[in-house]
Amino acid sequence: MKLRVLFVDDEPNVLNGLRLVLRSLREKWSMAFAGGAVEALEILAREPYDVVVTDMRMPGMDGGDLLSEVQRLYPDTLRIILSGYSDHKMIMKTVKPAHQFLTKPCNHKELEEVVERSMRLRTVLGNERVRAVFSDVDTLPSLPDVYASLEAELGKEDPSLHHIGNIIESDMGLTASLLKLVNSSFFGLRRHVSSPHQAVVLLGTDTVKSLMLVIELVKRFVVKKSLRFNAGLLWQHCTQTGHLARCLAVHADADKEVMDHAFIAGLMHDVGKLVLLTRLADDYAGVLELVRSRDYSVHDAEREVFCATHAEMGAYLLALWGMPAPVVEAVLGHHEPVQVPHEGFAPVTAVHVANVMEHELVIINPQYRKPAVDAAYIDSLGLTSRMQSMRMSCLALLEAAGKDPAS
Template identity: 45%
Template sequence: MKPKILFVDDEPNILDSLRLSLRPLRAKWDMTFALGGREALAVLERERHDVVVSDMRMPGLDGAQLLAEVQRRHPDVVRIILSGYSDEQSVLKTVKLAHQYLSKPCRPVDLIQAVDRALGLSGVLEPGALKSVVASLTSLPAVPSLYGRLVEILQDENTTLKEVGDIVSQDVAMCASILRLVNSAFFGLPTRVSSIHHAVNLLGGQTIRALVLGVNLFESMDAQRMPDFSVHGLWEHSLRTACFAKALAACEGAGNELGDEAFIAGVVHDMGKLPMACGLPGEYARALDLVRSEGLAVHEAERAVFGATHAEAGAYLMGLWGFDRGQIKAVLRHHDAAGLDQGAMSPALAVYAANALDHELVVLHQDYARKPLDDAQAHPGFERERIARWREACRAHLEQGCAP
């Protein structure tokens, strides 16, 4: 069945232009064109669509209001905003409502790529509660101590952007949200940004303050809702995995760019646990019970309860948010050796190995199953000498105190 795409604008000539430019896609997409926000809502009530692409500035019900209603009524629909009103306020108004932001004039190829990227991992999660929770997210919960520290320093006018970047780079939610925004079409950058400090510098102090203190781009995680889920443990493991991944990239002679990409992919590799644990805490508690009682790995227990793993939930969210395919693959495959190219170093290979080595070298939880990277059955295809080099690099990292 072809995906259904709904395009919304209040100007008939723009809709006609879209129809004409997207005509070659008729064999691939089932497209509907709605004149204004209210007509769009009526269309959605009559028939389910997979993606809504809306103009920002429309009379009556504007793009932000429309997407808010779509988010409330149809949480699993992909939401893309298309606007020529390119100023900070328009971005801030939609940053928690739209999965992706495209600037007008928008080339058909860019629009097609955005929709394809958002739909590319749709099949990873089956329709249901988990998919709706992930797609309806307005923000990811941040580690309370880091969130509190960020709010505190942003209230000080003497705070430097380096200090901001140092905090953001340690948190799964903050990393993902900042990179999502800075790599959106609003900034129109010629290359994708994979360094958090570079991203923070591009956004600037004023925008960062507006995002954090104004529209609450980040929210502090409520640990009381998830008594069995260790927020601190997730943070420590994610940061160690990121540091290990960057070290492994360097160990293989990779350059700084690949090292930065591996670090970011390492920070966010477990981000799919956040919508699972925060959005469906009862189900996630059952998964953790299976880990303790049956000796299952966490991702195996998740599949038993949810029919999907945190790797798939995280990759799906990153696809919605328009992340680079290499980083999406690193998140999706960090438990799947069979899906990796084990030749040249890549973010996906670095994160897979770093995650496995962290589980091997650090006791994350006494009840969690541990399978060394040189366990050929658990991690097929890896050369023992290569694993030994990687293990020593990670062990040295721990001994030097370079990771928590």
């Protein structure tokens, strides 16, 4: 069945241009084109669409208002803003109703990749009740304003590192948390970082953005006390897994992009668990009961209760937020890496091994079943003989950071 995509723009020339550049997708996409929000809603009322891609600034009902209405009437529809308009207030208006924000001019290959990656991950979640959690973005933490502003700046042809630093500094609490993380011994920087400008230069925009996002997510999710679950320890596990994943990528002589994606995916790998803990707390109590009293792994208990896992839900959310494909795939496969076909050492490899080793080396709940490395997967990559040296590298990093790894 073809993917059904509706494009909305009040400029006829823009719609004609989209028709032209997207002709090659007609075999797999069924496309419709609307000259405004009212026409788009009329089309949606006649037949369902999987994706709505709209301009932001239009007369009458603008793109933000249109997507809010689409969210209300058709919550399962993927909602994307495609616009060259960069006004900050308008961007903030569309953050909640839009799953993705893409800037014009947008290469049709980029648009195709964003749409198909998000839709492909949507099929992972067969449980309608779980999908409903994601259909209403207001029940989830929206992307922080600072993060959205950074995305808008980075979408420009010539983004300014100085301006990026200023954007981060606009949130004092976030800046303080970011600098505390950046100056931790995990990063091993030889100089003290005293400003977001320095952090961006030394670590790169992708790493800094991801650190900011994780800080905000942890702050916004509140876990019920009755669950007896320590969200702070989960945050500690995620940050350490991120650093170990990068360490393993360095050990494997991976390129810088793989290192960066491994670190980001390690930071984000349990974001789906936060969603389940806070949005489906009563059901998640059943997961914790299976883990605590019946020796289930968290992964298996989630699948029994929800017919989906935190790995699948986290990947789905990050895909909707536009995280890089290797990061999304690493989160999806961090327990079951064979779900993500790839060649050689990849970010999913680093996060899979790092997650297991962090649980082995930093024992928080000794009564919980620890995850295990997929030995067949590791062997298929020719890494079996290197596992012990990888473990020693992880142990050395934790010791250097002042942690108390298990022997």
